[in-house]
Structure formats: structure tokens, C-alpha cells
Amino acid sequence: MKITYILLLFTILSCAQSKNEFEIYTEFEQKAMLEFKDKEYEKALSNFQKAIDLKPTEDVTIYFYATASALNANELEKAKKLLIASIHNTNASKSYFLNFKEFDNFRNEKMFTEIEKDYEKHISVFYEKLEHPKIYREIDSLVEIDQKVRKNENERNKMAEVDSSNINRLIQITKEYGWQSRGWLILWHQRGTYGQDNYVWNFFKPYIDEQIRKGKMKKSFWTMFEEEKSIIESKEQIYGLYWGQFEQFPIKDIENVDKRRAENGLPPLWYMEKVYGVVL
Structure with missing residues (x-):
């Protein structure tokens, strides 16, 4: 077997x-x-x-x-x-x-x-x-601020302001130093507008697409963003990334899900079951 x-x-x-x-x-x-x-x-x-x-x-x-x-x-x-x-x-x-x-x-x-x-x-x-230790530490500080406003109920009213400031700084850093993987969380908190025509995605989408084409970043980078967008819009999963929520958010066109996963650098679902115990 x-x-x-x-x-x-x-x-x-x-x-x-x-x-x-x-x-x-x-x-x-x-x-x-x-x-x-x-x-x-x-x-x-x-x-x-x-x-x-x-x-x-x-x-x-x-x-x-x-x-x-x-x-x-x-x-x-x-x-x-x-x-x-x-x-x-x-x-x-x-x-x-x-x-x-x-x-x-x-x-x-x-x-x-x-x-x-x-x-x-x-x-x-x-x-x-590290080539740029100060930038590495700065990204950590941005993530720390990101988490602070989300964990403290008294500061959640500042969330939009912090997210805007953080994403603007991440754009500047990326332009000068390239993509910083620890900045993923900052970009993730822009997922509500993923796919829209705005300054965040007009910069990051073509930039990261180019890095993927060059083989410098994984094909699977956008899958979580696409999955989230699909769940919000249609209550369906594209790739089956939300483990344990298959009943609440079923996988659309499930016969071809492993093909979609392979095209985006993800292993088949049976692999997730065998390796990580995902209940299918």
C-alpha cells in the first residue's frame, strides 16, 4: 500500500x-x-x-x-x-x-x-x-503590534489603523529588500479585499506572481487567500484547506480537487489524511 x-x-x-x-x-x-x-x-x-x-x-x-x-x-x-x-x-x-x-x-x-x-x-x-537583521527585527515588531491590537479588547478600535500602517511599511520594505516571509500575517490581514483593485493588491499580486514564476516562492502562496475568498462568497472550499470543516464548507467539484491542489503545489488529500490525520 x-x-x-x-x-x-x-x-x-x-x-x-x-x-x-x-x-x-x-x-x-x-x-x-x-x-x-x-x-x-x-x-x-x-x-x-x-x-x-x-x-x-x-x-x-x-x-x-x-x-x-x-x-x-x-x-x-x-x-x-x-x-x-x-x-x-x-x-x-x-x-x-x-x-x-x-x-x-x-x-x-x-x-x-x-x-x-x-x-x-x-x-x-x-x-x-542575516543580511538585514534590522529589517528582520522590524517585521517582528510589526507582527507584535498586529497581535497586540487583536488580543487587547480595549485596542481593537485601532485595528484598521494598525493594519493600514503595517501594510504600507511592508510594501516599502518589500520594494527595497524583497519579500519577507515573516510578513505573511500582515498581508493575510488584508485578505478581506483580496482580488480587488487597490494599492495593496496592485503591488503584491504581480510582485509575488513574478516571484512564483521565477521559482523563488511556492506556487501555493495564494491558495489560502483564494480559499478564504471562496468561503466568504460561496461557502465552498476550493482546495480543502479548512480541515475539519468539510461539512460546513464542502469542497466544490470534489472529483477534481487533487488536480487543483497539484496545479498549485499542494499534495493530494489522501496525503493529508495519511501524514496529518485529516479526517476526509
Whole structure:
């Protein structure tokens, strides 16, 4: 059965004759996740490592699953190197490190105590490697302000003002320094006007579309925005991104949903069920 799963996945993923780095990265990532779920830890480790080699600063979760694969394969030194690299390259949060469930059976290993003790030193290495650390920190401060007005009932009347200020600054930063992935939340809070003719989308839509065409950003970038817009307008999902809400928001034209997902760089729904336990 697991061979069938992998063949089905790569039949869908391999439609395009030429693939950019993000598409190849995604193939390695998804193949590795299937192997991890099948407890083929050495194979999973190999494919996670290939994904990391392609995009070493892309995703902390890939590092953590690679680490878990190494731990299960009894490659402790490799696991330690991957964990440290995850902090140096992705700024892996300490809370994620402490709560990642796939590490639970290995918490008594000395490496976890050592890394936790030196966590701030490892984080400092991440900031030393940044090309524009001030911009990185500024994006964090914009997100912090974004969350503050949403969590404090007494400040929610300032939400529109904060969102406007934040998005204007994000546009300026993007023009000068390129897209900052940590700014996604700021852009997400403009989703109510997604698709409209305004200064936000007149800048970001063509800019990000061009980055996707160049293979510098994932094809799936807009799927969440499109999904939200569809739910608001028709109470239907396009891609099935709202897990657990399939009855409330059914998937339209469900026979072709995996085709739509593949066209936008998403794995098929059966993959989501197998890997993440999504109830279909």
C-alpha cells in the first residue's frame, strides 16, 4: 500500500517536465514525510536532507522531522547537528523545540539538555548570518503590534489603523529588500479585499506572481487567500484547506480537487489524511 501511495503522489507531482528548486524541494519533503509515517527512517532522513540542502532556510519543521528520523535511526550525532542547524538557519523557536512531539521518546538524550542550555547562543548565530537583521527585527515588531491590537479588547478600535500602517511599511520594505516571509500575517490581514483593485493588491499580486514564476516562492502562496475568498462568497472550499470543516464548507467539484491542489503545489488529500490525520 505504501508503494501505491508514493506512486500516486509522484504521478501528480511530476506533471511538469521542468521543475524549479521549490518544486523539487516539495517532492523531497513529501516523499520523506510518507517514509517517516511508514517508519522508514533512514530513507526519510535521506530525503529530508536533500530538501534541506536545496532550501536550508526554508522550514524549521523539515529540520525537526529530519532530526526525529535520525533519532529513530539511532544516528544521534546527525540528529544533534540537524537540531543545531535548525536554530542557526531558521530561528527555530524554543517553545517549538521543547514541545515537538516526535522528540518525546528521546528527551533523555544528553543533546537536548545541551542544546536547551545554549539556545540563546544558537539564536545569536542566526542573527549574525542575516543580511538585514534590522529589517528582520522590524517585521517582528510589526507582527507584535498586529497581535497586540487583536488580543487587547480595549485596542481593537485601532485595528484598521494598525493594519493600514503595517501594510504600507511592508510594501516599502518589500520594494527595497524583497519579500519577507515573516510578513505573511500582515498581508493575510488584508485578505478581506483580496482580488480587488487597490494599492495593496496592485503591488503584491504581480510582485509575488513574478516571484512564483521565477521559482523563488511556492506556487501555493495564494491558495489560502483564494480559499478564504471562496468561503466568504460561496461557502465552498476550493482546495480543502479548512480541515475539519468539510461539512460546513464542502469542497466544490470534489472529483477534481487533487488536480487543483497539484496545479498549485499542494499534495493530494489522501496525503493529508495519511501524514496529518485529516479526517476526509
